[in-house]
Amino acid sequence: MRAQKSGTIVNISSVGGLAALPSCAIYASSKFAVEAWSESLGQEVAPFGIRVLIVEPGAFRTNFLGSGAMQTQPVSEAYKGNIADMVLQRFGTMDGKQKGDPNKAAERIVENVQKGLKKEDLGKVENLRLLLGQDCYERVTEKLEKLKQNVESSKAEAFGVAVDE
Structure with a gap:
């Protein structure tokens, strides 16, 4: 990719x-790690005309939530009925009912990679992330x-630790 001065990871x-x-x-x-690695890598390879796309x-x-894919232990007594237990129970009811179509997702990924391959688009494709699924969009915007609220409420503390001169 460096030799051809283009490509998408x-x-x-x-x-x-x-x-x-x-x-x-x-x-x-593990996914947070992929995020950070990709952000850093994207900055490193951009001068070579290489783009990083985080899907x-x-x-x-898919079978991601299927019985063979999800290996869980019974929740300990302390966790029964709390939010972690409820999330695990919800996962158990979602298999086969997810709204995302994996074939359409694959098409969107290919389309986004192809955008970065056209000579006229090199260096112009700016999106680092490709959000797929309405649920993804809603969770990310809520986050x-x-x-933003957390950062704004920490402003005084952030600015209040400078060395007094």
Whole structure:
């Protein structure tokens, strides 16, 4: 890709890499890592005409939530009935009912990669992330609002730690 001065690296993350759910700490942390790695890598390879695209799928009708894919232990007594338990129970009812069509997602990914391959689009394709699924869009926008509120409420503390001169 460096030699041809173009290309797209596609990294598959998840909405969970931007907006973590209870009971998903290990999964979310691995996807957060993909996010950070991709952001950094994207900046490193941009001067070579190479783009990084982070694919952020929501819930798609795959076997991801199928009985063979989800291995869980029974929840300990302390967690029964709490938010983590409720999320796990919800996952158990979603298999086969996810609204996302994996074939359409694959088409969107290919379309986005192809945008970056056209000579006239090189260096112009700016989106680092490709959100896929209405559920993904809604969770990410909700997370951004909460993050913005958190950042704004921390402004005084952020500015209040400068060295007195």
